[in-house]
Amino acid sequence: MSSIDRALYDRAIAVMPGGNTRSTLFVPPHPPYAVRGNGAEMTDESGHVVIDCNNNYTALIHGHADPEILEITAAVAAEGTAFGLPTRYEVEMAETLRERTDGIEQWRFCNSGTEAVMMLMRAARAHTGRDLIIRFKGSYHGTYDGAVSHSANGVPAAVASSVIEVPQGDIDAVEYALTAHRGQVAAVLIDLMPNRASLEPATGEFVSRLGELARTHNALLAVDEVITFRLEYGGLHTRYGITPDLVALGKAIGGGYPVGAVGGRADVLSSFNPLVGEVTWGGTFSANPVTMAAGMVALRRFTPNVIAELNASGDAVRQRLTDGGVAANGSGSLIRLVTDDPAVTWWKLYRAGVLAGTNGLLALSTPMTDDHLTSITNAVLSVCAPESA
Template identity: 35%
Template sequence: MRARTPTSPTLPTQISEKLYQRARLVIPDGVNRSTVERHPHPDYAGWGHGAYLHDVDGNRYLDLNNNFTTLIHGHTFEPVIEAVSRALRDGTCFSNPTLSEIHLAELLCERIPAVEQVRFVNTGTEAVMFAIKAARAATGRPAVAKIEGAYHGAYDWAEAGQTGTPETWGPPEEPLSVAYYSGQPGSVTDEVILLRFNDAEGARRRIAAHHQRLACILIDPMPSRAGLLPPDNAFLTAVVETARQYGVLIIADEVLNLRQGYNGASARFGLNPDLITMGKIIGGGFPIGAIGGSKAAMAVFDGRGGPPLLPQAGTFSANPISMVAGFTSMIAMTRQQFEKLDRLGNHLRASLRQLIAKYEAPFSVTGAASLFRLHPKADAPREYRDAYLSGQEAQTMRWLGRHFKQHGIVLPYAAAACLSTAMDESDIKLIIDTFEKALISEEIGA
């Protein structure tokens, strides 16, 4: 088929190119996060407002990244700006606790069914790290079970097994825990047991086989980098029943997926974990992480009767700026706002699927609530191995990202795209129209 749409003009990038050259002199690889996209250089942000990001070269984009799903209200949300501006005048951090941390803790305990108590940290990585440590402290066991391909931050035992390839991931019935980085200790990978997402019988068998050394099962209810896939009820039931049978704690990683509803993702899918890790949207655009759970599970942090089983501290943990920003942002996320995002997300995913069917295109769509992900596969994946991109598929998705950028949209590569409360139907239409232009272009995948 011949292209029906003209190629868009090249966007200006000169300032970003020069900044990247400067950055590479003083920062390894020129960036501070390996997740920053470069084609072949990053686009340096200038400012953001509402649903849109403006780069230093003057380009304007509908932002479907929102700092990796953090900004649920979009950029420069005015209530947060006002609240933080007032808080800054009182001090940015103290060694003492503040009232603001009680406010945010009370909100989370009220909303999230599995959360009776909360401890705050600075990042999602820290939240996962301390949740795993809490499970170890409670059970006296060292090992962790997690979903193959799932991302849980930068703690060694959370990283192992997230980057397997067809050459390294092993047989389906015994997936191998592949080291994440060169030099990662073999003792780490030995203590990480992989479960394949939506493989109920495999989960029962693997948990039972390793239960004597398993402290916890780390599970994202809808793992983003592993495909943003919905869980089967049978799979969740298998995980919960087997974990309870052997006294293994369940940690739900909702650092990303808490945005799926007023009560979070576990409640949405019927999962009742012992511990929940949170971050991103609960910080209102500022660094934050949190570990929540039942009083029994959180008791390992309690030092009132002597040294706690698990000491936890951090210079900036529960700093008042993050607490105030997070509380203000979350108060604004009413049930009605979550329902709005559900409606926009449902409309978008349905429209994308209609276009795929109309053009008989080799794509599929996954996601829920305000999250979606496009796959260059005719059949929607059910687990990580299905979602893994071949060389040609990766090339197609790189092309699609460039196509969206040329049409004024930031589309994350191989990760969840997300909506914000700052978006409306016109923004959804822009996404739909841009995808249709891609489907009728002979350049796709070239």
């Protein structure tokens, strides 16, 4: 650890608990500090350059400081960064998302994936008049009290009791919960490839049965695509041939700026309609024009061909890793390294020139070249392959 990083950390712990704002970025004894990013690479305070496979936890699909995104955001910001009125940018973004998702009817915007899940849960409860949400143990849906694990500290018992946790992939447990709480479940919330649960994709059979059970019990099917939307043009749910009643997005749709979105059936989201609905939901910076404009550029360039190429690169890297004896889950441009000691692995990769997620997540970006991909693969093999252990 450089003296510069240490000095910054000493300052940080005086003004922030543990010297940290984002728990997901902490790696002991403390993480380095970023200075700048350019394309697929990032430089820290000590001058160490790494290939960024964290990409702000999958958000930066076009890497750092993308010139076209910077150009549009500078132009939009020069006209005003936020207003007490809506703008055409949010209309265009909603139209774009409806088209990409093959007809998810209506959309609302917020500032993070956490907020998107909060809004999704409120929409489900308002539409159905029911209180309970079913979620899967180990999945991460943001930091909202009502979406975290029952074991999380600081969650009131009354809030925890409004959510039923069932094991990943256990359709019998879902059916039991819906039957035992017949008429009380507003929605079943699923991440189809949950990062915190080792990035294992759900099976088609499971997802199909889940949709059937939700319909039978008049519960909504809600899909968290905050991370997985990048895997298909219209989101990972399209790979399964389903249309969720509600979907939460974030990260990649913001072009590197804070963003969240909820899409769903028009009747389900009608509670937010100020002309007829009963739910008031603000957000000072929600749908701000800078984020919406940046996101439009990012999505316009994230075409089916580009997505297919990036996914193929990820699949090739994953195959090389597994062939080399490295446990690697995921799909397409998202790879999850399964290691016994993620912190040790993180530091070894960082020193080898690769920035991963603190849980072993690797997210590819469009600026990555063949040389970058080779370097990433070789670094992971050197750190994680059995002979290197």
